[in-house]
Amino acid sequence: MIYLENIHVTFNAGTPLETRAVKGIDLTINEGEFVTVIGSNGSGKSTTLNTLSGDISASKGKVLIGDQDVTKWSVSKRAGLISRVFQDPLIGSCENLSIEENMALAWHRGQKFRFVSALNDKNREVFKKQLARLGLGLENRLGDKMGLLSGGQRQAISLLMSSLQPAKILLLDEHTAALDPKTAAFVLDLTNQIIQENKLTTLMVTHSMQQALEVGTRTIMLHEGKIVFDVSGDERKGLTVRDLLDLFKQNQQGQELSDDSLLLS
Numbered sequence: 001m002i003y004l005e006n007i008h009v010t011f012n013a014g015t016p017l018e019t020r021a022v023k024g025i026d027l028t029i030n031e032g033e034f035v036t037v038i039g040s041n042g043s044g045k046s047t048t049l050n051t052l053s054g055d056i057s058a059s060k061g062k063v064l065i066g067d068q069d070v071t072k073w074s075v076s077k078r079a080g081l082i083s084r085v086f087q088d089p090l091i092g093s094c095e096n097l098s099i100e101e102n103m104a105l106a107w108h109r110g111q112k113f114r115f116v117s118a119l120n121d122k123n124r125e126v127f128k129k130q131l132a133r134l135g136l137g138l139e140n141r142l143g144d145k146m147g148l149l150s151g152g153q154r155q156a157i158s159l160l161m162s163s164l165q166p167a168k169i170l171l172l173d174e175h176t177a178a179l180d181p182k183t184a185a186f187v188l189d190l191t192n193q194i195i196q197e198n199k200l201t202t203l204m205v206t207h208s209m210q211q212a213l214e215v216g217t218r219t220i221m222l223h224e225g226k227i228v229f230d231v232s233g234d235e236r237k238g239l240t241v242r243d244l245l246d247l248f249k250q251n252q253q254g255q256e257l258s259d260d261s262l263l264l265s
Ligand SMILES: Nc1ncnc2c1ncn2[C@@H]1O[C@H](COP(=O)(O)OP(=O)(O)OP(=O)(O)O)[C@@H](O)[C@H]1O
Pocket: 011, 012, 019, 020, 021, 039, 040, 041, 042, 043, 044, 045, 046, 047, 048
């Protein structure tokens, strides 16, 4: 269970550049839920994910994971509970390290370890088995530098890496946005498999309203730092992008959504 309790995030508080990015978010996510997060540019989606991962400290409010109050935990301490895949395939893996070194790092995330002992035959077999399921032949390229791979290959490996250790929460920040449509569909399919196999509680930010409805079990929309709607279960089944736009309008006193990137996707 994840609880975000009255989260506020203000950047550059008290200066002319003050930005109230998140304004009182209350969100409870049950174990195993897969929440898709939509909202226009600057609505606070990444800031909300960053507050959960610990990359940003909330100006006010509490973050709880299970029965633990993690509000004051560092990113590295939270990394034992949370794994993350970013939009940019270059973030989240080290291009100068090999595939197997990246996987060893992911496997030992948050722990002290040495490559010399982590890269043994037994572990290599585990990495190979995981990579083989991608069907990209990467199981035969364990020693290749990550920087040699395409964006889609890196994103697929990042997803595998996110499930190598027992984190229970997966944060996906537009992780298919930089990929071509075919690779994006492949990575999304892999995402679904990994979430189901590992029973992960997931938050996925997407700029596509269609994608937000097609995957996951619940959809929330942020607008100007607040949650403007939250749909799941029967209410969500059969919803169309048009319905989402109408929901937005209802909750915003007739205001139309003006972000083309959301409307067009
Ligand atoms: N580190 C920061 N310093 C100052 N302002 C920031 C910082 N990070 C985000 N902001 C501001 O906070 C607001 C919310 O940004 P955020 O990145 O959370 O939006 P978003 O919904 O993820 O947008 P996008 O869809 O464009 O990625 C924006 O006005 C942004 O400019």
